[in-house]
Amino acid sequence: MKQNKNSKKVLITGGAGYIGSTVVRHLLCKGYTVYVLDNLIQGAEGVNCFLGYGTYNFIKGDIRDQNLLNEIISKVDFVAHLAAIVGESACKTNPEDSKSINVQGTKNIIHSCIENKIKRLIFVSTCSSYGVQDTRIMAKEDTPLNPVSLYAETKISMEEYLKKNYDTELSYTILRPSTVHGPSPRMRFDLIVNHFVKDAVLQGKLDIFGGDMWRPLMWVGEFGRSIDKILSSDLKLIKNQIFNLGNTKGNRKKKEIAEIIKKNFIPELKIKYSGDDKDLRSYKVDFSKIEKTLDFKLEKTLENAVEELIFSVKNKLFGDLNNPKFRNN
Numbered sequence: 001m002k003q004n005k006n007s008k009k010v011l012i013t014g015g016a017g018y019i020g021s022t023v024v025r026h027l028l029c030k031g032y033t034v035y036v037l038d039n040l041i042q043g044a045e046g047v048n049c050f051l052g053y054g055t056y057n058f059i060k061g062d063i064r065d066q067n068l069l070n071e072i073i074s075k076v077d078f079v080a081h082l083a084a085i086v087g088e089s090a091c092k093t094n095p096e097d098s099k100s101i102n103v104q105g106t107k108n109i110i111h112s113c114i115e116n117k118i119k120r121l122i123f124v125s126t127c128s129s130y131g132v133q134d135t136r137i138m139a140k141e142d143t144p145l146n147p148v149s150l151y152a153e154t155k156i157s158m159e160e161y162l163k164k165n166y167d168t169e170l171s172y173t174i175l176r177p178s179t180v181h182g183p184s185p186r187m188r189f190d191l192i193v194n195h196f197v198k199d200a201v202l203q204g205k206l207d208i209f210g211g212d213m214w215r216p217l218m219w220v221g222e223f224g225r226s227i228d229k230i231l232s233s234d235l236k237l238i239k240n241q242i243f244n245l246g247n248t249k250g251n252r253k254k255k256e257i258a259e260i261i262k263k264n265f266i267p268e269l270k271i272k273y274s275g276d277d278k279d280l281r282s283y284k285v286d287f288s289k290i291e292k293t294l295d296f297k298l299e300k301t302l303e304n305a306v307e308e309l310i311f312s313v314k315n316k317l318f319g320d321l322n323n324p325k326f327r328n329n
Contacts, residue, residue, distance in 0.1 A: 008077050010034055012035070014081075021045075021050075028056060063109060070112050073118060079121050080227050125158070126177065127178055128179075137284075141243065173239075184220050200269050219305045260306060
């Protein structure tokens with residue numbers, strides 16, 4: 001495809017995924033030349049919608065293929081590494097693949113970036129690394145991590161590996177994002193807000209476990225803005241930094257999500273609270289660092305995002321929402 005010689009070239013690993021496809025969309029709109037590497041284990045919906053863009057390049061492949069990585073990374077200026085087996089359930093189902101992709105694949109990315117003298121590498125980790133925290137305290141970037149899942153463990157191990165093995169000429173930035181929600185080219189309905197909306201609209205009721213447990217939440221569309229902000233910021237602000245990604249107001253109890261749906265959109269919704277959740281994670285996160293350092297603040301409220309989700313479900317924009325393709329397991 002014809003390339004703009006003056007545009008910044010970026011590789012998005014996992015660019016066909018729920019988050020990755022929204023990042024691709026944002027960066028294309030911002031004038032980047034975008035390369036996507038994805039093995040399509042979650043389908044091609046996140047790829048098909050961009051085919052034909054003059055600055056879009058899709059490569060079907062695996063981050064465990066070091067030769068392929070070197071070939072692609074030699075063509076770009078920046079790398080945003082999102083590819084992974086994502087989530088506790090998916091990692092528990094595929095523990096060996098989770099370790100080889102999330103760990104060995106990430107090591108491959110790091111080494112290829114060093115070898116090809118990449119200017120900036122963004123590694124997408126997770127806020128779930130905070131695991132079970134005293135929710136009277138807001139978890140900051142230097143708060144001790146307390147993972148309760150294989151997924152979080154793989155992310156933490158690669159944060160530490162990156163810190164110890166990066167080349168001094170490589171600028172890396174680690175993002176620990178909130179739990180995302182909202183429509184995406186590659187849709188998921190196993191994430192907490194999306195799942196609650198689906199059940200509220202289709203069943204008219206919600207059965208909630210662990211209603212007082214906390215989650216930081218953000219609209220999935222904010223992700224592309226954050227990647228663009230890091231790639232375009234002064235190097236001294238982002239070099240070798242960790243940022244929690246989200247907004248303080250995005251810290252919500254699970255029962256608050258249900259109450260927002262009922263109060264603002266589905267007053268007849270029946271909500272049942274059914275005791276403890278097997279998922280022990282409960283944490284509140286401090287996002288002041290990214291707000292102060294990069295002047296990055298979320299643009300869309302949870303209420304706005306829920307309204308969009310309700311619209312998409314009521315109008316059957318995604319077809320059969322019980323299709324396994326909408327889950328990461």
